[in-house]
Amino acid sequence: MTEQGIHLQSVTLRRGAATLFDGLSLSLTEPRIGLVGDNGAGKSSLLRVACGLLAPDSGSVTVHGADAGKERTRLPGLVGILFQNPDDQIIFPTVVEELAFSLTAQGEGRREARRRASAYLGERGLDGWADRAVGSLSQGQRQRLCLMALDIMGPRTLLLDEPFASLDLPAQARLVRHVRTTDRQVVLSSHVLEPLLEFERVLWLDGGRIRADGPGREVCAAYRADVEDRAERAGDAQLLS
Ligand SMILES: Nc1ncnc2c1ncn2[C@@H]1O[C@H](COP(=O)(O)OP(=O)(O)O)[C@@H](O)[C@H]1O
Ligand SMILES: [Mg+2]
DSSP states (O other), X not given: OOOOSEEEEEEEEEETTEEEEEEEEEEEXXXXXXXXXXXXXXXXXXXXXXTTSSOOSEEEEEETTEETTTOGGGGGGTEEEEOSSGGGTOXXXXXXXXXXXXXXXXXXXXXXHHHHHHHHHHHXXXXXXXXXXXXXXXXXXXXXXXXXXXXXXXXSEEEEESTTTTOOHHHHHHHHHHHHHOSSEEEEEOSOOGGGTTOSEEEEEETTEEEEEEOHHHHHHXXXXXXXXXXXXXXXXXXXX
């Protein structure tokens, strides 16, 4: 049986001159895992290492049994990442082409990929989106497109990097519902903590280290208390400097 989930073994990662992860070992096996932590804590780096986009300087990463370094061609069906900024992700000028690319990248023929992409939009009541120029979509709509481009590939694990950041409230509610009901594994970084409270596991990253690891409600409360404590100690002076 192949090993489920994503496993980092003694991962060291240098970013610029600094070592961000120093022998980090982590097994990500729960259905829903949250990542919290200040800017620069290492959330995006962890997600990029977990999907094989960033190769560690030492150590190994396995994704549902596939070695992220040596078996890269197996990764697209196993793990997909939603970048913080949708514009880092989108390649094609129209919605249907972007969606179809997810399928041709996995070996589907072009005509069949386009047919399936159109059908996928239709099933979601979005027929009108097919030929729309990606540039005519709002930031939130472009992010929705990125999420659909991931979903249509059918990876077992979705890595979502601050997915709520540019979404209006209805879109946030839709995404929360999707995360709650999908049968894919979801690993999600966020500064919006409410959706993470019900997660079975949340990791608090601090300077590339795991500061806390436990049920969402506990870890989010500890992180929030720390943030408030720091804000209080810093006082107005730092706020205004
Ligand atoms: N391309 C890069 N080159 C050098 N350092 C980077 C790069 N990307 C991120 N870093 C550094 O790595 C650390 C972690 O960043 P990141 O993973 O983006 O954190 P987060 O997503 O939690 O804000 C930060 O100190 C950041 O400055
Ligand atoms: Mg980030």
